Amino acid sequence: MELADTLRPDGDPKGGVLAHLERLETRMHRSRKKLEEPQTVQAEESALVTEIQKLRRLRDKLRAEVKRRQAGFGLLHILQVKASTANVEPDQTWEITEQEVLERKWENLKAVLQAYRFTGLSGKLTSRGVCVCISTAFEGNLLDSYFMDLIVQKPLRIHRHSVPVFIPLEELSAKYLETNIQHFLFTLCEYLNAYSGRKYQADRLQSDFAAFLAGPLQRNSLCNLLSFTYKVEPRGQSFPLCARLLYKDLTRTLPTDVTVTYQGMDALSTSWEEQRASQENLFRTKPLHHVFTSFARKGEMLDMSLVS
Amino acid sequence: MQRSSQEFSRGHISAKEMDETVAEFFKRTILKIPMAEMMTILKAWDFLSENQLQTVNFRQRKESLVQDLVLLCEKKRASLNDAAILDIVYTQFHRHQKVWDVFRMSREPGEDIDLFDMEQFKRSFKKILQRALKNVTISFRDAEENAVWIRIAWGSQYRKPNQYRPVYVVYYSQTPYAFTSSSQLRSNIPLLGQALTIASKHHQIMKMDLRSRYLDSLKAIVFKQYNQTFETHNSTTPLHERSLGLDINMDSRIIHENRIEKERVQRVTQETFGYYPQPRLEFAQYKLETKFKSDLNGGILAEREEPLRCLIKFSSPHLLEALKALAPAGIADAPLSPLLTCIPNKGMNYFKIRDK
Numbered sequence: 001m002e003l004a005d006t007l008r009p010d011g012d013p014k015g016g017v018l019a020h021l022e023r024l025e026t027r028m029h030r031s032r033k034k035l036e037e038p039q040t041v042q043a044e045e046s047a048l049v050t051e052i053q054k055l056r057r058l059r060d061k062l063r064a065e066v067k068r069r070q071a072g073f074g075l076l077h078i079l080q081v082k083a084s085t086a087n088v089e090p091d092q093t094w095e096i097t098e099q100e101v102l103e104r105k106w107e108n109l110k111a112v113l114q115a116y117r118f119t120g121l122s123g124k125l126t127s128r129g130v131c132v133c134i135s136t137a138f139e140g141n142l143l144d145s146y147f148m149d150l151i152v153q154k155p156l157r158i159h160r161h162s163v164p165v166f167i168p169l170e171e172l173s174a175k176y177l178e179t180n181i182q183h184f185l186f187t188l189c190e191y192l193n194a195y196s197g198r199k200y201q202a203d204r205l206q207s208d209f210a211a212f213l214a215g216p217l218q219r220n221s222l223c224n225l226l227s228f229t230y231k232v233e234p235r236g237q238s239f240p241l242c243a244r245l246l247y248k249d250l251t252r253t254l255p256t257d258v259t260v261t262y263q264g265m266d267a268l269s270t271s272w273e274e275q276r277a278s279q280e281n282l283f284r285t286k287p288l289h290h291v292f293t294s295f296a297r298k299g300e301m302l303d304m305s306l307v308s
Numbered sequence: 309m310q311r312s313s314q315e316f317s318r319g320h321i322s323a324k325e326m327d328e329t330v331a332e333f334f335k336r337t338i339l340k341i342p343m344a345e346m347m348t349i350l351k352a353w354d355f356l357s358e359n360q361l362q363t364v365n366f367r368q369r370k371e372s373l374v375q376d377l378v379l380l381c382e383k384k385r386a387s388l389n390d391a392a393i394l395d396i397v398y399t400q401f402h403r404h405q406k407v408w409d410v411f412r413m414s415r416e417p418g419e420d421i422d423l424f425d426m427e428q429f430k431r432s433f434k435k436i437l438q439r440a441l442k443n444v445t446i447s448f449r450d451a452e453e454n455a456v457w458i459r460i461a462w463g464s465q466y467r468k469p470n471q472y473r474p475v476y477v478v479y480y481s482q483t484p485y486a487f488t489s490s491s492q493l494r495s496n497i498p499l500l501g502q503a504l505t506i507a508s509k510h511h512q513i514m515k516m517d518l519r520s521r522y523l524d525s526l527k528a529i530v531f532k533q534y535n536q537t538f539e540t541h542n543s544t545t546p547l548h549e550r551s552l553g554l555d556i557n558m559d560s561r562i563i564h565e566n567r568i569e570k571e572r573v574q575r576v577t578q579e580t581f582g583y584y585p586q587p588r589l590e591f592a593q594y595k596l597e598t599k600f601k602s603d604l605n606g607g608i609l610a611e612r613e614e615p616l617r618c619l620i621k622f623s624s625p626h627l628l629e630a631l632k633a634l635a636p637a638g639i640a641d642a643p644l645s646p647l648l649t650c651i652p653n654k655g656m657n658y659f660k661i662r663d664k
Binding site: 246 | 417421422423424425426427453454480481482483485530531532533535536538539540541542
């Protein structure tokens, strides 16, 4: 059909044949191209597919790596991972890196150092010396902590501290700081622990046994002189007693001198005198709040016996 | 002000009615109290019960309220001592209105253990003052931390105590320090010192060169309670993180030219003043009696034999914080003069400087 187009009315043979040949050539190119295209496309396609698969494999590998690192260095995790990898690849051994070991040791040490304060006397190195911490306790109750910043120089001196002003720190440091620091620290511990213990007993009496007191508890800063009026039974008919406790030994939590009198009564019958003496003995031998706990318990037993 | 016919040297009231001077004292004391604090202070005073306070209309004008309250006090037979205690409560709430001096007591070494008995102290203190002065009103109010506030109204041989110019003393048991409100009536200070010393079983007393309106800051300075952040294994606060407003990484377009010097100044300031809030003082005073030293030749003041007398006073709403800010602000060189930085350590804000 195209042959018919080539015949021009003027009948020019050259333009016609060459043009015809040209047209045939282009037709041939076109059809060849059409045959080629699906092949290249396919080739390209398959190349891209392999690329995608390769990238996917790499992504999965990286994800697994991230997960492993994020989960931390806990032993449990390591065991878990070991178990899971054991299922998947039983031949792969898990290597705990040196850094992980060191970090676990570091955390352990820090925890031990923090727990040291429960021993009562601990410290931390500072840039100029050491910061000593005295943690006081009484009957298993952890009470206040006191600090001292020591500067290690000649002479050894206390830079600052949180010891209360009524504890004889200057005296003790003048006597022992230079010559025998161990003795200094242990003596200071004694003083502070005893003070904390006395304060604890006085606080307990004021807060827990206020019902037994007929009037305010008189105390001082060192809690080494306590004076109060009390009744053995809070609501009962018993006579009020006046107690005066002196703690002349500042390293002890029990009083050295106890005076108990019946309020306003000088001469006592023998039975009352016995009671009075036994009260004195109670305060001399048991911590203050324990004495009142025993009063409370006796009262409970009495109530129970009345009820039954 | 009408005086009653009987002379009361110790504030005892007659059975029938309250003394007019006492009533007047009540009125003026209650009038001082700002309306916003009226309920709080009356409750702290703990003389009028909750029920009694409820019978009073607190929304009326102050003058009428005061009248009602004075009437209540009369009905309850309030004494001069009760009025004095109300005055102490008011002063405790408004302690900044007074200027406080600090006294330090001492005793001979090797004394027995201090078995401080508060009641014995009060008895002893009262006895010593009353033995010396017939006309004096002494009142006590126990405070927290085993301290006592003492109010003293001075009289004289022939005059009743002046209730409107009292002196206050704050004493923490078993410590060597006492804080007193500055008083114009200076002649009674030695007697006051003597009473304090003997009653607290000390031997000597001396006035420190330390004075401020801020009683709690004075206490922090002498009890050394102002620098209480210590390094422990348990502390989570990083000690070296706080800066004095110099944030280097704030904006990358800002370049700090003197960064090294600024950091040095900051470090020196932190070392001197620490990381704690400074105790509050209003001034530091330096009395100079030194020879004038000058590098320049000549001048009027150079080459004088006599020392130059000169008084320098630094004032501030918060002196130590202001001193701390001087070097970082570029106003002074760091480190500051030890004369300025030793104030809390030495417990002094009055200095006399002479040539050695």
